[in-house]
Amino acid sequence: MKLLIRILLSTIAVLVADLLLSGVHAPDFKTGLLVAVVLGLLNAVLRPLLILFTLPVTVLTLGLFVLVINAAMVLLAARIVPGFMVDGFWWALAFSVVMWAVQSVLLALDGGDQRQE
DSSP: OHHHHHHHHHHHHHHHHHHHOTTEEOOSHHHHHHHHHHHHHHHHHHHHHHHHHTHHHHHHTTTTHHHHHHHHHHHHHHHHSTTOEEOSHHHHHHHHHHHHHHHHHHHHHHTGGGOOO
């Protein structure tokens, strides 16, 4: 049940980011849901490997290179999900920041990990 709630919150975050950013295009709820699932899978599987392989650069930039990895995950999701388009690297970076902020607010409103079931 927690997983479904998190996917739904991520979908809402994708759609809010689409509304706020003119360089990101997710036309409907189905596309937003698919983007949320694909980003979740990419972040679970590929992102830890990329962070591990780029650890020296990440340490050298004091962690800011992780933002580049996040933008790369968004660009990869845009290539995988039909109908989801990002106009470039900077829009992907802005999308990842907006999505992080919206998810943080939604998870805080939901109770996050502190909720007892």
